[in-house]
Amino acid sequence: MKKIVSTTNAPAAIGPYSQAVIINNMVYTSGVIPINPEDGTIVEGDIKKQAERVLKSLSALLKDSGSDLTKVVKTTVFIKNMEDFPLINEVYASFFTENYPARSCVEVARLPKDVLIEVEAVAYL
Numbered sequence: 001m002k003k004i005v006s007t008t009n010a011p012a013a014i015g016p017y018s019q020a021v022i023i024n025n026m027v028y029t030s031g032v033i034p035i036n037p038e039d040g041t042i043v044e045g046d047i048k049k050q051a052e053r054v055l056k057s058l059s060a061l062l063k064d065s066g067s068d069l070t071k072v073v074k075t076t077v078f079i080k081n082m083e084d085f086p087l088i089n090e091v092y093a094s095f096f097t098e099n100y101p102a103r104s105c106v107e108v109a110r111l112p113k114d115v116l117i118e119v120e121a122v123a124y125l
Contacts, residue, residue: 009060011035051091
């Protein structure tokens with residue numbers, strides 16, 4: 001049975017999609033962008049600040065889904081500029097500290113609301 005996850009601890013969906021979906025004890029998140037969930041504003045600043053906000057929101061979304069970052073098996077990271085890759089890795093390594101999930105990272109031409117980063121994840125409960 002499919003369960004839709006909705007939480008105020010992560011940015012609200014900005015279109016016709018769910019923040020996350022649970023099925024067969026797996027959590028599939030939508031992409032999370034650096035929006036402050038408290039007031040809906042885009043986090044201003046460099047890639048490190050935006051990446052930190054994204055991963056904090058992703059962590060909160062997983063927690064409210066019944067999972068957490070230690071149970072993530074795969075992430076996909078979408079970035080505006082591949083030259084930011086080392087800086088993103090610094091922030092990423094502060095959230096994922098061991099038994100790292102599989103990951104893809106791709107540079108894209110544009111992201112929603114012109115942010116610098118978006119991350120989606122798959123985790124187990």
